[in-house]
Amino acid sequence: MKALRRTLTTCATALLLGPLSLSAHAGEATPMADNPVVEARLIAISEELRCLVCQNESLAGSRAELAEDLRREVRKLIQDGKSDTEIKDYLVARYGDFVLYRPPVKPTTWLLWFGPFALLAGAVAGLVAYLRRRASRVQPAHLSAADKASAEALLADTPPRPKDPA
Amino acid sequence: MKRFLIPLGLFLVLVVFLAIGLNRDPHEVPSPLVGKPAPAFTLEKLAEPGKTFSPADMQGQVWLLNVWASWCVSCRAEHPLLVAFSRQGGLPIVGLNYKEVRGDGGIDAKKLSPADEASLTRQRAGAWLSQHGDPYTLSVLDMDGRVGIDYGVYGVPETYLIDKKGVIRFKQIGPITPDALEKKILPLARQLAAES
Structure with a gap:
């Protein structure tokens, strides 16, 4: 419970401080930050990965301790010359597809x-079927000659509507 | 009447999906390691400094690997169950003491030398086991959490059931409950013990 509360607090702090904490953190946790190319790749890769402790945060943004460890691992893999796919495979092999924000x-x-x-396709098919069925149910109205005559008489009796002022 | 049956049916499907969703713990991420060989490691034993243990040492036995730390509150909740289980002589349990010093937010481990960290780890872990009981055949020290990463540990305690050939057959995330022990771990362990 304590661990959970601590995790929640870290998540909340990270959210509140947002980019500020991220940049401060990147400075603090990178003793090997001499190589900006490695750091740029680290951020690009870890943006795509989920932190398992703070599940709605990426590995790049999380201040959870496990995220820090995993960033260290990713940094080492980058320095070993591993490709992005190899690095993602490394994490998927351990934590499963859940670490990927883009599921395969x-x-x-x-x-x-x-x-x-x-x-969507099912809904469209259902709508088309429904409209077709409804169209076939509507009977065209048949007007007898007498009805037509009385309708015309009524129309002739009706004074023309005044035109709209517009 | 039929008009209402279709929306009702759709609504019930939705309710079923939501009910399943609500009853799943999002923190329980299925491990891809189940069914795969337990990752190899060589770590120092807690009780015997200088001596190491590897999962290969357990070849031919069905055993549990339990990840624990003295700062882990859920481990304390789980511990009496493990102690009772080990008294019954259920299965050998190997403890993986995970980031004993670094995992404790109260200590700035970066300021410690490796030797100091090792002795502090031994002292804290040993004290905790003598206070709460030691259910472990042996415990090993994973001070930097590297082995934990290989095992996909993301929240202590976690427990792995490993078969005679060294393959992980089950993973318990979070504390072992009496229910999980009785209904999942023990039946599976019995079945695995019968395998050659």
């Missing part, structure tokens, strides 16, 4: 990726 397209995520489109 594979059979288990088909529902996630294509579900909304399937739902």
